[in-house]
Amino acid sequence: MNKYEALSDMGIQNPQEISKYTLRQEGHGDVLKIYYKRKKGSFLPNSRKYKFGRSIKTVLTDGGKQEFEDIYEISPFLLKAVAELDSIVKQKHESIDRKQELLDEIDHLEKVFANKLAELRDKVKEI
Incomplete structure (x- = not known):
């Protein structure tokens, strides 16, 4: 079964190559554009x-x-399809956020390490 x-x-x-998508209404249909x-x-x-038609429903006003x-x-x-696209795009943003978190932590550790080395040299x- 496909995910x-x-x-x-x-x-x-x-689907792993999808970066974003847009959805707009055009007349009596919808246009989904996947990037x-x-x-x-x-x-x-x-x-x-991708173009999708809308179904007509007659209701009592x-x-x-x-x-x-x-x-x-x-x-x-x-x-x-939009729910599936949301899950793909969300996963990508979460992994980018996690990557940035790790890079920030590395930067912080480099500064702490550099300060400690300077302190030891002093x-x-x-002596």
């Missing part, structure tokens, strides 16, 4: 658009007047 079924059904074979972080020299596109209104609902498949000079 990203909706994305796989859309033809996305390398990729490709390796240098790749012939694959850096982004790809006012119970007393028997007036109806058409409402366009987002595709359940698109909702599933003590050696005093």
